Each structure stands twice: as structure tokens, then as C-alpha cells.
Amino acid sequence: MSPTSPPSSAELPIGSTPQVGDRSSVMVVPGGPVVGSVRPPGSKSLTNRALICAAFAEGASRLTGALVSEDTEVMIDSLAKIGVRIQTENAGRTLIVEGVGSSAASEQTGDSPHEMFIANSGTTVRFLTAALSAFGGRYRLSGVPRMHERPIGDLVEAIAPVMSGTIAAVSGGGCPPVEIESAGWTGEPMSVAGSVSSQYLSGLMMAAPISGKTVEIKIVGELVSIPYVRMTSELMRAFGGVTDWNLETTQSIRTGGRYVGTDYAIEPDASAASYFWAAAAITGGRIGVEGLSEDALQGDVGFVRVLEKMGSRLHLQADRIEVEANELRGVDVDMGEISDTVQTLSVVALFADSPTRVRGVAHNRFKETDRIGNLAIELRKLGARIDEHDDGLTIHPLTTGDLERLSESTDPIVFETYHDHRMAMSFALLGLRLPGIFVADPACTGKTYPEFWADLERLIDRPHHWFSQETNE
Ligand SMILES: O=C(O)C1=C[C@@H](OP(=O)(O)O)[C@@H](O)[C@H](O)C1
Ligand SMILES: C=C(OP(=O)(O)O)C(=O)O
Numbered sequence: 001m002s003p004t005s006p007p008s009s010a011e012l013p014i015g016s017t018p019q020v021g022d023r024s025s026v027m028v029v030p031g032g033p034v035v036g037s038v039r040p041p042g043s044k045s046l047t048n049r050a051l052i053c054a055a056f057a058e059g060a061s062r063l064t065g066a067l068v069s070e071d072t073e074v075m076i077d078s079l080a081k082i083g084v085r086i087q088t089e090n091a092g093r094t095l096i097v098e099g100v101g102s103s104a105a106s107e108q109t110g111d112s113p114h115e116m117f118i119a120n121s122g123t124t125v126r127f128l129t130a131a132l133s134a135f136g137g138r139y140r141l142s143g144v145p146r147m148h149e150r151p152i153g154d155l156v157e158a159i160a161p162v163m164s165g166t167i168a169a170v171s172g173g174g175c176p177p178v179e180i181e182s183a184g185w186t187g188e189p190m191s192v193a194g195s196v197s198s199q200y201l202s203g204l205m206m207a208a209p210i211s212g213k214t215v216e217i218k219i220v221g222e223l224v225s226i227p228y229v230r231m232t233s234e235l236m237r238a239f240g241g242v243t244d245w246n247l248e249t250t251q252s253i254r255t256g257g258r259y260v261g262t263d264y265a266i267e268p269d270a271s272a273a274s275y276f277w278a279a280a281a282i283t284g285g286r287i288g289v290e291g292l293s294e295d296a297l298q299g300d301v302g303f304v305r306v307l308e309k310m311g312s313r314l315h316l317q318a319d320r321i322e323v324e325a326n327e328l329r330g331v332d333v334d335m336g337e338i339s340d341t342v343q344t345l346s347v348v349a350l351f352a353d354s355p356t357r358v359r360g361v362a363h364n365r366f367k368e369t370d371r372i373g374n375l376a377i378e379l380r381k382l383g384a385r386i387d388e389h390d391d392g393l394t395i396h397p398l399t400t401g402d403l404e405r406l407s408e409s410t411d412p413i414v415f416e417t418y419h420d421h422r423m424a425m426s427f428a429l430l431g432l433r434l435p436g437i438f439v440a441d442p443a444c445t446g447k448t449y450p451e452f453w454a455d456l457e458r459l460i461d462r463p464h465h466w467f468s469q470e471t472n473e
Contacts, residue, residue, distance in 0.1 A: 024468060025439060025440045025466075026428070026438070026464050026467070027412075028431025028437065029431070029460075029462050029463070030431060030433055030434060030435055032284070033283045033284040033286070034459060035286050035287065037320075038276050038290070038455060038459055039289070040268045040272035040273050040289065040449070040455070041268065041451065042065040042268060044067050044069065046298070048123040050066070050239075051072070051075050051095070051097065053259050055082075055097060055131075056131065056209070057099030057258075057262070058101050060096060061097045061261045061262050062095070062097075062263045062264070064266065065267070065291075066093050066266055069446060069447060069448050070120075074118045074124050075124045075128070078116040078117075081114045085097075086098075097261075099261055102259070103134065103185075112138065113138040114138065114139045115140050116128065116141045117143065118147065118176070119447075120150075120419065122199055125178065126197065126202070126203045127199070127202065130155065130203030131203065133180050133207065134185050134211035135211075136165075137182060139178075139179070140178070140180075141177060142176060146419060148177065149173075149175055150175055150366055150367075151175055151197070152169050153169055153175070154192060154193040155192065155199075156169045157174075157193075158190050158193075158200065158204060158217075159190070162186050162188045165183050166181050167180045185211035186213075187213035190216070194222060195223070195224060198224055199225075201229055202229055206235075208241075208256050208257075209240075209242075209256060209258055209259050214255070216254050218251060224336055225299075225337060227298070227302075227337050231297045233245055234297050235297075238264055239259040239264075240262070241257040267291060267297060268289070268290070268291040269298070269449070270301045271448075273301075274345075275344055276289055277304055277321070279429055279460075280312070281310070281312045282347070283325065283432050285324075286325065288321070288322035292319075293317070293319060293321065294321070299337050300341055303338055303341040303344065303345070306331065306338075306345060307348070310329055310348065311327050311352075312328070330349060330352045330354035330397065331349075331356050332356070332357040333357070333358060335360055336360030336361055339360075339367075340422060344429070346358065346379060346386075347429045350379065350382065350430075355396045355397065356394070356397075368420035369418035371420070371422070372388055372392065372393060375423070378427065382398060383398070383405070383406075409435070410435075410436065412437075412438050415430070415439050415440060420444065421446070421448050424439050424442055424445050425449065432460070442466075
């Protein structure tokens with residue numbers, strides 16, 4: 001799909017949400033400063049952790065503020081297959097989970113495998129692989145083609161020596177599908193590598209209470225995305241699990257206890273919030289995100305500190321983080337702890353007055369797509385110089401000449417999104433500043449934020465232009 005002249009568009013009412021396969025691109029109409037308030041949906045990371053803890057708890061839990069999206073739906077559907085009953089209220093944002101308790105190895109082995117479809121949800125496949133191996137039984141977890149290219153070998157290798165039974169990642173390079181036939185964990189100490197994804201360690205930590213054992217987990221080598229591991233500890237504690245961890249002094253974690261049903265309120269998603277904070281920063285606007293503070297469990301609230309380093313002003317309140325635009329300068333920043341916001345920041349960096357170097361995110365190549373290589377390919381479509389590094393990117397800002405050329409051009413530029421929700425939401429920001437920016441496959445935001453386009457329209461108070469597949473092909 002690459003139109004050479006703008007196709008005829010359909011204007012839909014503000015607040016419309018694209019359906020998968022329904023419309024193949026969207027053009028956000030540029031305008032002035034974006035000003036306002038927004039509350040993104042619940043955190044994906046917190047929702048899927050809370051679902052794991054609640055599912056294997058004794059008793060019922062009530063989760064409020066939950067995310068309703070593909071990544072949480074595949075978790076819920078998979079848990080339902082092992083008999084976890086989950087009722088929904090408030091259009092799915094409240095989940096009442098009847099826990100099944102801890103290890104059920106004896107009842108589950110011998111059955112035909114439970115087939116679980118986990119789409120492209122890293123948290124779901126990694127957390128469930130650990131949890132189900134600890135719970136016991138036969139399972140097969142498979143997803144979309146990209147999921148079968150996303151590594152899980154380090155997790156499988158960590159589990160195999162301490163599990164009674166067999167576990168394998170059957171695609172080349174140690175990728176899903178994952179096949180498990182388990183009679184539970186032995187309780188022996190484990191070792192896990194953490195340089196590709198922190199989700200392996202988080203999965204093992206959360207699985208220990210499910211195994212009914214207290215387990216020592218040694219972290220081998222570098223650990224990426226550390227704030228997510230802290231989040232795991234906090235979530236486990238909220239549900240009665242025990243973690244003993246001091247990463248500053250030790251590279252190992254003791255984890256165990258038993259989960260008990262709990263009422264738990266989920267924070268809005270901080271990675272989703274990054275798009276709105278960035279929208280303020282690049283349009284001369286001011287946007288407050290409700291329901292988040294710097295004390296949030298999600299490390300991605302740290303994105304606003306990077307914006308501050310670039311020149312934006314922050315207004316911090318107990319339950320709201322507001323970003324106000326100011327002149328933007330380039331920064332040299334390690335984003336290893338907030339890697340889901342690299343695409344957002346790269347778009348912001350295009351509008352700064354000097355280059356930005358993003359470091360520490362080599363693991364971004366293993367996510368929904370290669371978030372270094374493919375990000376560079378797309379951003380270069382604007383004419384910007386983007387240097388690709390093993391561990392990140394250098395983004396050279398658009399020059400005044402580039403901005404003039406792009407502002408006057410009537411040629412559309414189509415941004416491919418690679419089935420990656422964060423590509424789509426980040427490129428939408430370009431459309432706030434520049435005409436003719438088409439974002440392909442807008443429905444891919446459904447992985448974590450189905451209402452993204454609707455929320456953005458309400459905030460900017462003007463409709464996007466939607467283009468159907470037929471129009472563009
Ligand atoms: O544990 C989590 O909830 C997550 C951890 C991060 O993954 P990595 O640990 O693979 O960086 C992040 O990118 C992902 O969106 C969610
Ligand atoms: C990397 C992501 O997701 P996951 O690893 O959970 O699929 C993400 O949401 O940006």
C-alpha cells in the first residue's frame with residue numbers, strides 16, 4: 001500500500017474506533033497546540049500480573065481498572081481453559097476472578113494438552129509458561145507468526161532442570177510454541193538469564209507461589225527492564241506472595257508464599273500515557289494524564305523525566321502528571337528501563353534542535369517487531385537522518401528546510417506499523433505536526449489500546465481521516 005496522491009477520505013464521527021481489517025490507514029489532521037486531560041486505560045503489565053496472581057489464589061479477587069485489549073483477552077481466555085472463572089463488570093474493566101489455588105499437578109497430568117492461543121502477547125506467554133509449569137499439567141501455547149520468532153529459550157532453560165516432566169520451545173532459536181508436560185517444580189534453586197527480557201524472571205517469581213515451594217532464583221548476567229521486576233514484587237506482595245530481593249546487593253531472589261484473593265485497583269497504562277505527553281511536547285501544548293504519579297508502579301512514568309531533560313516543563317500532582325511544551329533539545333539517554341517509550345521519544349526527537357542518542361535498548365529488537373531497525377526505516381521516510389546502533393538509535397532532528405518541505409507537500413507518506421501497536425501510536429504523533437502522514441493498519445493498537453484513536457480524536461477535538469483497504473490498493 002503506497003498511495004502517490006491522497007486517496008479520498010471518509011470522515012467518521014469523533015470517537016470512532018477502527019475494527020481489525022476494516023480500515024487500512026488513518027491520517028491524523030495536523031493542528032495547533034494540543035491541550036487537555038486524558039486517562040488512558042489500565043496498565044497491560046499490571047492487569048496481566050494481577051490476573052496471574054488472582055487466578056492461582058485461594059478465594060476471589062476483584063480487579064478494577066483492568067485493561068480490555070488483545071493482550072489481556074488472551075490471558076483471560078487461557079486461564080479459563082484451566083478452570084479459572086472470571087466474571088466481568090463495567091465493560092470488562094472490572095474482573096472478578098475465582099482463584100484455583102496453587103499446584104494441581106496430580107489432577108492435570110495425563111489429560112490431553114490444553115491449547116492456548118496467546119497472539120503476540122509477551123507477558124502472557126512468558127508468565128503462563130512459568131505459571132503452568134509450576135501448576136502442573138499438559139499445555140501447548142502458540143501465537144501469531146511473530147510470536148513464534150520472539151525468544152523464550154532462556155525461560156524454558158531455567159525451568160527444565162527444576163521441573164518434573166518436559167518443557168520445550170519448538171520453533172527455531174528457542175521460540176514458541178511452548179509445549180509443557182509437568183508434574184510441578186521440585187523446589188531446587190533456579191538460574192535465569194535476563195538480557196533478552198525481564199519477563200522471564202517476572203514469570204518465574206510469580207510462579208513460585210503457584211508451585212507451593214519457596215524458590216531461590218539466580219539472575220545470570222545483565223538484567224534489562226528492571227522496573228518491571230520491581231512491579232512484579234509489588235504485585236506479588238499485594239496478593240500475599242513473598243519476595244525477598246535486593247538487586248543492589250544480590251543477584252538472586254527468594255520467592256514463595258501463597259496467593260490469597262484480593263481487591264486490587266490497576267493504574268492507568270504509563271506506556272500509553274507517553275503518546276499524550278509527547279503530543280504536548282511537540283505541538284507547543286499542555287496535557288495532563290490522570291491517575292498516574294511518579295510513585296506509580298510502572299517505570300514508564302520515567303518517560304516524563306526524559307521529556308524534562310529535553311526541555312519540557314513538568315507539573316506533578318498526587319494523581320496527575322502534566323507535561324507543558326517548551327523548546328526541545330536533543331539528549332543522550334539510556335532507555336533500558338523504559339524501552340516501550342523509545343518509539344515515542346524518537347518521534348519527539350525529530351522536533352528537537354540537536355540530535356538525540358538512545359542507548360541501552362538492544363532488547364527492543366525482540367519485541368512486536370525490530371523496534372530499532374524498522375523504526376529507523378520508517379522515520380527516514382521523512383528525510384531525517386537516523387543512525388542505527390546495536391543498542392539503539394541516533395535521531396537527527398528535522399531541519400527547518402525539512403519542516404517547510406514537509407508542511408507544504410501534498411504527497412502522502414505511508415508509515416508501516418509491522419503489527420506493532422507502539423509504531424502506530426508513535427507515528428500518529430507525526431500527524432499532529434505534519435500533513436499527509438498515513439499510519440497503516442491502525443487497528444493494531446488493539447494489542448494494548450483499542451480506544452487510542454478515539455481518545456486522541458477527543459483530545460484534539462477534530463476527526464481523523466480513515467482510509468479503507470479498497471481505497472488504498
Ligand atoms: O513485564 C512486563 O510487563 C513488560 C516488560 C517489558 O518487556 P522486556 O522485559 O522484554 O523488556 C516491556 O517491554 C513489556 O511491554 C512489558
Ligand atoms: C513489548 C511489548 O509487549 P509484550 O512483550 O508484552 O508483547 C509492548 O507492549 O510494547
